[in-house]
Amino acid sequence: MVRSMPLRGGRPQAPTAPTRWQLQNTVFAAESQNQPSASEAVVSSTRDAALQRRRALTTDGKAATLVQGSVGGGRVRSARDQRQPGWVRRDKGATSGVPFNLSRSSLPITNRQHPLTDTAANARLRAYEQEVKGRFDRIVPLLQRVSALQHEPDFIEQAQRLTRAELGFDLPQHILERAWVRPLDMRALFAWCVFESHRLFSDRFFQDDPLDGAAGSVAARDFEQFLLDCGIHLLDVSPCADGRLAHTVAYALRIPFSAVRRRSHAGAMFDVENTVNRWVKTEHRRHREGMPNPSTEPTRYLKVVTYHFSSLDPQHQGCAAHGSNDELAAAAGHQRLLDFREAVENSFCCGASVDLLLIGLDTDTDAIRVHPPSRDSEMVLDQWLCARELHAATASMTADQAMAQIAEAIEAGASGPMEPGMVAFLTRLIANNCSQIDYVQDLHGAPYPDAGHAERFIGVGIGFKEVHLRNLTYFAHLDTVEEGAPDLDVGVKIFKGLNVSRDLPIPVVVRFDYSGRVPGARERAIADCQRVNQAIADRYGELVNQGLLHTCLTVRDRNQTAPAEVVGSTLAPPLQEAH
Amino acid sequence: MVRSMPLRGGRPQAPTAPTRWQLQNTVFAAESQNQPSASEAVVSSTRDAALQRRRALTTDGKAATLVQGSVGGGRVRSARDQRQPGWVRRDKGATSGVPFNLSRSSLPITNRQHPLTDTAANARLRAYEQEVKGRFDRIVPLLQRVSALQHEPDFIEQAQRLTRAELGFDLPQHILERAWVRPLDMRALFAWCVFESHRLFSDRFFQDDPLDGAAGSVAARDFEQFLLDCGIHLLDVSPCADGRLAHTVAYALRIPFSAVRRRSHAGAMFDVENTVNRWVKTEHRRHREGMPNPSTEPTRYLKVVTYHFSSLDPQHQGCAAHGSNDELAAAAGHQRLLDFREAVENSFCCGASVDLLLIGLDTDTDAIRVHPPSRDSEMVLDQWLCARELHAATASMTADQAMAQIAEAIEAGASGPMEPGMVAFLTRLIANNCSQIDYVQDLHGAPYPDAGHAERFIGVGIGFKEVHLRNLTYFAHLDTVEEGAPDLDVGVKIFKGLNVSRDLPIPVVVRFDYSGRVPGARERAIADCQRVNQAIADRYGELVNQGLLHTCLTVRDRNQTAPAEVVGSTLAPPLQEAH
Structure with missing residues (x-):
């Protein structure tokens, strides 16, 4: 496991932080080392052709090539910027700010394991993915x-x-x-x-x-303590509902699933009012039960939006909910975060507020980009840190050097001074992501072959805590089809391409979690399943009548670790008439 | 205004509480006095004929006639009960328990104003009702x-x-x-x-x-203080959605509307999970802001269910959601209250709990019946206090005597010792209800002429704080038509009888309140209106196409006193094509 940084009070100090000149040369040195061996050359040539074809699709200026001499921040560099590269803050004192903010990864694939990569975890996650997906395949x-x-x-x-x-x-x-x-x-x-x-x-x-992430597991308890040390008492992540982000928590960010609240929505457009209610529940528990810590502790509720983009095919394989427009996806996620914070600050007294974080995920490589938030959560939309660049730039360092370098880059990349806890938290995320970058490369030899959608079933309703694999499930997180119809229509459209085009049906698993502590909740959850099932039959009648859409209704008590319970299906045998 | 009882600590003592024998004789004396004068005889004869006809409808045993000598508790008296009348608790020490629990009112109508009746308020409420209903008529x-x-x-x-x-x-x-x-x-x-x-x-x-009940009004502030004195920090009332209960808060119980949370549901079947969320919000505010009082104060959240029945036509004019079965309506409301309390006690630590109260409303007379809760909210379904009996039995007393007598009867009617605060609260409710009993008699000369439905429009969505008149609005309290369809179908069915049968359309006002403090909330409220409008058009397409169902879409900022804003309608002029 990657050792957590010494946090309390001081900035994370690297033993001997390389100078900026050293780092820049390391980047070029890393690139030259990566010439593929003869045998690898053949295997990757077809893939390179495919990558070249996709890269040609990228519009001018989107795939910013490595600007000689100054590794620009993740921004499309215009003439105006030449004077001051996006990542360097003059007024921040003489820091050896690390220039790692390339917007588009043009770095070749390196097959060497990064020093921060957790090979044991990668092996375990690989076995799990292959076992589960193998079942479906x-x-x-x-x-x-x-x-x-x-x-x-x-x-x-x-x-x-x-x-x-x-x-x-x-x-x-x-x-x-x-x-x-x-x-x-x-x-x-x-x-x-x-x-x-x-x-x-x-x-x-x-x-x-x-996945070794259940409530009470060592991993979960350690991570929850780490969060508190970072000044975070609740981590609430909203990835886009696209199946290629279903593994964001457990794989891309390597966070124990029980240590985070996950709410997927199309375009990562989480529900502000619902999240304010969740903030109230969290604060109430801190006030009443001192859990996870007393309300007097100066920790914060951290809301994270994870939007996504395709580095290889940005025009077509980006976020469908935002028209495959990366800037729009990032801007909409950012605005939703600001709306949430404003709602909390307007609605509650005594300095009530939240922390915000915007993360992008490249669905081709699982590399994340982080928009480092300043102390008051100010983020710059077109300024981010790309984990893949950092992965490449720190590949030849020791683990400690790499961690220190990442932390340095994070602080340099923010629009203002950062909370030490947030620096530590982002350092951990990027370090974890290094494992996933290597995971994808090891498993697929570089970008995912299924750049687009390849989900196996649609998940409709509230729940699916168990789904943590890429392209396994298209989420339609909804209470009713009436409200969730836009998301569900996108899912059905995707599966018309994936399944119906092969004359196979669209499998829809309906799930409603409930709290077993509330009398009648299970019966209401079953009634919700049946209501949504009927609404699906009404909306997609033709597909259902042709046997091209089947549903399986499930409920689960979220206060238990018991699995979901099947309570109905379009495939159930017809009821025998009682004589 | 009715002076509130001396509460703190001691039981409300009547100056000279009449003995049980005196009270029984008062009852018979009151009956004999009520022979109508010659001129009144003609006016009421047609009405008496109607009442006799309806009373004949009541099944055997439901309309329990006054059993000579022992004024039974509000129960259908079976032979087994003869030994111990329902209201008298032997083990409660020698109290001069007042026998006022007749289940069916067979008391004739008395035209004299009860000493607790607020004639000024009655005049104001009457002018308001006539003005508003006059508009529609x-x-x-x-x-x-x-x-x-x-x-x-x-x-x-x-x-x-x-x-x-x-x-x-x-x-x-x-x-x-x-x-x-x-x-x-x-x-x-x-x-x-x-x-x-x-x-x-x-x-x-x-x-x-x-109605002089807005937030910050003298009436509201006084009542909120009274609630706190009674040990109640939030009063949450769920009447049935039937239009004949829309005036429960402002008229039947005479509570300032802003001092109570009202959520109407068909059959008074309020949403347990939603109400638990409301309890959390209430507690959070007490913890964080000490509002309405600090969380350290031993006050409680009081959840009230108001079911309803028809004393004159119980088989047909009772609660449609419970098949016009009064026992079922009361039992279902009681169970829902118990479920809510169990949900809170199971889900939160440190003695978290709520108080519960079950009230019935006679939609013919607006008289309420109260099932007095013991200290731990135990209620007996078939044991209640009927305000109309108490109205008759205390009509000839002074105001103070009447209050004391009501309080006495409440304590005697509970299944165990009561909290003094609850006694005072119920005493106030019954006292207030006396005004409404006189109001109905004055305005209509006795039971309402419109015993059944006579609503003017259907209210769909979340809001309608302004609707406080009987039979003005049928409420379909819902977020989506998909979830609220059963309630809405009942409303449409009622209006097919009321309007479509006269070739007139069903007017549906859609309302979504929002919090202006939450960015984007207004736009989402408008989108909710349009979504529900579309779902109504889908579900009742035939009526809409024939012009027999029209909708008006409105939104309102619940944090302001500004009125609702119309944001769309099926009657809006067609948009001119831009050239």
Whole structure:
């Protein structure tokens, strides 16, 4: 694990912080070292061609090439800027500010593990991703084999045996039994397999804590203490609902999932009023129970927006909710953060306020960019720190040197003096992200092959604490279809491309978490599932009637670690009429 | 105003509390005095015939006649009960428990003002009700005259002059201008007039505070202090959404509207989770701002459910949401209260709890029945105090004697020892209700003529603080039509009977309050109006297409006293195409 920086009071001091000239040369040295060996050359040539093609798509000025001599801040550098590079603050005293703010990564891929990379965690996360996604990816091949058996005399036994062996569950008997009368309903079987695969991985998540992030785990307790040391009593993250950000918490930022409140929304446009209510609940608990710390402690509620962009195909693979316009995505997220803070400051007395943080995620490499907030949460939209650049620039350092360098770059990148706690927190995030940058490169040899959408099912409702994998789930976080229709329509459109185009149905898992402490809450959660199920049937009637959209209704008691409970499905056997 | 009882510490002592024998004789004496004078006899004979007819409808045992000698508690007296009348608690020591718990009022109507009746307030409330309802009742006669003019040469001028004089606003010019081409769209004009009448009375409510109950008014401040003296820091009332309970707060209970949180729901089935959130907000404010009092004060959050019944036609005019079954309505309300308390006690530490109160309202007489809660909020469903009986039994006393007697009866009616504050609070409610009992009798000569529904418009959404009149508005309190559809369907069904049967449209006012302190909240409130408007058009397409359902969209900043703002309507003139 990356050792946390000495925080209390003093700025994180690197043992021997390299001078700016050394760092700049390290950047160029790092680039030259990365010439691929002969054998690697062939493997990456096809990929380079693809990358070159995509890079050509980037409009002029968007993919700012490395400006010789001054590694500009993450801004499109105009003539006016030449005099003072975005990241260097003259009035900040003679700091050896580290110039690591390239907006577009043009750095080649380095296969060496970064000194801050947690290889053990990478191995564990890799095994988990491959195990879960493997489940879903074995469905179609399995069903193709089942399809070929449908006219065999002992078809049902063979099909069940095969499926149990391959996927670990049975197929629905009532559908197999009709194979002699009419062609096997492969769409229904496909949806069933997706729902069962989801159920198995969901059960395992809550029972075994494969990501080692459950409430009370060592990782969670350590991180919660670290947050308090950073002056943060609640971390509330709103990534965009796009499936390529579903793994933001557990993979990209390497945060124990139970130590953070996650609310995904299309375009990361979280609900201000709902978040103010969450702030009130948090403060009430601190006042009443001193949890996580007494209200007298000068810690803050930190709201984070994670927008996203595609470094390789910005025009088409950026954030659909913001028309694949990166500036718009960042600006809208920033404004929503400011609205939230203003709402809290306007509505409550005695200095009530919150801290804000804007993070971007490159969905091709999982590298994050951080807009470092000054002490009063002022952020500059077109000024950020790119983790990938920092990864490259510190790759040849010791772990401690790298941490110190990252911290230095963060402070240099802010528009004003920063809280030491926030510097430490961002240093930890960027350090963690180094592991994920290496993870993606190791697993895929560089940017993700599935640059676009490749989700396996749509998650509708409130919950899905167990979903932490990229491109597994498209989230439509909603109480009602009436309010969430825009998000859900985007999801259905994506799945028309992914599934319906292959004549496969859209699998929709509906989930409503509830609090088992509230009498009648479970029944209301089931009623919410049924209401949303009906609203989906009304809105997408045609798809449902053609068997091209199936739903599985689930509820879960959020006060327990018990897995979700299936309470209904379009695939359930028809009820036998009672005589 | 009725002097509040000496509360702190001691039980409210009547100067000379009449013995039980005296009280029983007073009851019979009161009955004999009420023989109507000759002139009154004719007026009430037709009404008596109507009442007899309705009373005949009541099933056997429901309308328990006055059992000679022992004025039973508000229970259907079975043989088993003879030994111990419901209201008398043997183990409570020798109290001169007052036997005032008749379940069905068979008491004749007394025209003398009760000593606790606030005649000045009654006059003010009467003028307000007649003024506002008068507006709506003048619409049809006015439109009938306008209809007759539609082929006059100066039709538009005449129509506008007439409408301005009669109703105080103009008719929509763009509809009048088409009178020469096609028959006047009277449905549209009717809906327009209802919406404009609503706008005028709503504006007046917020500008002039005709009910003298706005935040900061003397009445509100006094009542808030009285609540605190009673040990209550927040009064949260959930009446049924039926229009016959819309006046529960300002008329039936005579509580300043700003001193109470009102959330109407069909069958009074308030949302437990939403109310727990409101409890958290209340506690947070006490912790953070010491408002309305510091969290260290031993006061409580009081949740009240007001169910309803019809003493004259219990089978048909009771609560539709509970199948006009009074016991079911009371039991469901009671269970919902218990669920709320359990949710708070389960979810928060350190003795977090709430107080509960169950009240029934007779929609024929506005008389309330109170199920007095013991110290730990234990209530007995089939044991209550009927304000109408107490009104009759104390009619000939002095005001102080009446207050003392009511307090005595309340304590005697509880299933265990009561908090003195709760006794004082209920005494005040019953005393206030005496004014309303006299109000109804004065205005209508006894039970309301409109025993059933007679609402003028449907109110959909979140808000309507200004609606405090009986049978003016059917509330569908909802965030989305998807969730509120059951309530809204009931409202539409009622208005099919009231309006569509007369070929008149259903006027639906959509309202979303917002907090002006939250950036973007107004725009989101407008978007909510438009979303709900679309959902209504989808759900009731046929009615909308025939012009038999019209909507008016309004928003209001709940942090201001400014009136609501109209932001859209099905009657708005079509937008001119920009060239």
